[in-house]
Structure formats: C-alpha cells, structure tokens
Amino acid sequence: MNKHQRIKKSQEFQRVFKKGKSFANRQFIIYVYRTGQPEFRIGLSVSKKIGNAVTRNRIKRYIRQVFLEMKEEVRQDADYVIIARKQAADLDFHETKKSLQHVLKIARVLRKK
Template sequence: MHKKLRLRNRADFGRVYRNGKSFANRQLVVYWSRRPEVEQFRLGISVSKKIGNAVVRNRMRRLIKEIVRLNQDKLISQVDIIFIVRKGATEMGYAELEKSVLHAFRKAGLLKATK
C-alpha cells in the first residue's frame, strides 16, 4: 500500500474517532470520516495486543491491507478509514475475512455505486 494511502498520524486517528461514523460486526469495527482535502481514501488499521502476539497482529494487518488494495477501485475517495480488528477475525480464513471487510464497507456506505 502506498505511503500516501496510509493513515498514521495520531491526530488523524483522533479526528476520525471523534468526528467520524462507525459500523461494527463481530470481526471488525470500521470508523470513517470525510476528508475533502485528500484525493484518495486513507487507511489505518488498529490491532490490540489482546488479539494475539506480534505474528498474529501483523498477519491481520497484512490481510486487511491486501483486501483493501485489491478492492480499492470499489471504494469512494476523499475519506479516512480506520479498521479495528476484533478477536473473531483471527479465526477466519482469507475469503471469510474479505467477505467481512466488504460487508463492513457496504454497510458503512463506502463502496461506489454500481451501475
């Protein structure tokens, strides 16, 4: 994922948490906030130590980044997105996790309208 598509600054995370909207399911929580001054979406991923050791946490980050990368053409632009991974996501395979991420995007209204 390109550096310009990453959400890394603590102030940006705080702004999305404070002013953004959220949707949650058993595996993920997604926060999002409109950001007209950025040209594309930006993504941040938060995985708590409660989820598992560093190997598990980094695997979850890599899987979610890959799912978003492969589906980035379906996402709306000018939005900051934060994923918080829940314990249920660690037990899922790639296909199930992809389905859950796309479900969260759909429910949050972050997918482009299809023709």
Template structure:
C-alpha cells in the same frame, strides 16, 4: 490508497468518524479534503502477540486492497474516495481466512 500515520489523524477519525461494526472488523470512516482514500489499522494487544498482530495487519491490508479493486463497483468506489478509514480487527479476525474477510469488508464499505 494512502496510509494514515499521525496520531492526531487517528484521533480525529475515532472522535468524529462514523462507526460501522462488522463480523470481523470495526470500521471508522470520516470524510477528508483529499481525493484519495487513507487507510489506518489499529490492532490492540488483546488480539495476540506480535506475530498474530502483524499477520492480522497483513490480512486486513490485503482484504482492503481486494475489496477496493475487485469488490466495489465504480460508483461505490468513487463515493468512498476522499475518506479516512480506520480498521480495528475483532477477535474473530485472527482465525479467519482472507476469503471470509473480503466479502464482509466489501459489504460494509458500501455503507460508508
């Protein structure tokens, strides 16, 4: 699992990627020409102050790891390899626990 880092990569995913709305996150997914999944997080200042935003990013990173390692079956995982995925947390994500986010994220990643 690699990271999206460049602004142009984020903009490409936002402009041409598929948008999936879940209870805790908004997920943008776009196929890439690589063999790995690249993950990006976009946390706006509307979520809260820096402490809250950083906690939310840590929560989402760990939820993504658990969803990819434990939640998805082998054929579902192989289907999303080669995707750029950007996660945008919604306001509910701030107060949610990891045990609530992981099943929601796993379910939505199956639809990518």
C-alpha cells in the same frame, strides 16, 4: 498500499474517531471520516489482546490486501480506521475480505461495479 495512503499519527486517528462515523460487525469496527482528498487513507488498529505479533501482522496484511483489491470500489474521499476484534484472528484471507465487504456495505462506501 503506499505510505501516503496510511494513517500513522495519533492526532489523525483521533480526528477520525471524533468526527467520523462507526460501523461494525463481529470481526471489525470501521470508522469513516469524509475528507474530500483525492485518495483514501487507512489506519489499522490490532490490539495485543487479539494474539501474538505474527497473528496481528497477518490480520493487518489481510486488511491492506483487501483494500488494495477493492481500491476501485471503495469511496476515495475518506479516511478509514479499521479496528480488528478478537474474532478476526480466526479468519483466513477470503473470510476477512467477505467480512470487510459486509461492514463497508453497511457504511455505504462501496461503489457499484
């Protein structure tokens, strides 16, 4: 993920929370805000309640890799904020990918292959 594909500023997160729609499953909550920009951006939120720094960074790495692999399938004109829930700490990469695909299907932001 390039730096311009990440949401970092608090006001950008707040805009997605206020104006976007949320979708969830047991492991993740995703906020989607359609902006009309040429590339999607993602913001990650992994609370200290989930685990130590190693666990939190592993979850963020997995999420970024899933979005990298699904770049062509994910709707491009939106901002996504992904919040990891406690159950996400127990997932390996493939389970994380499956869970994120599930919640993205619920949000209807995946294109057909």
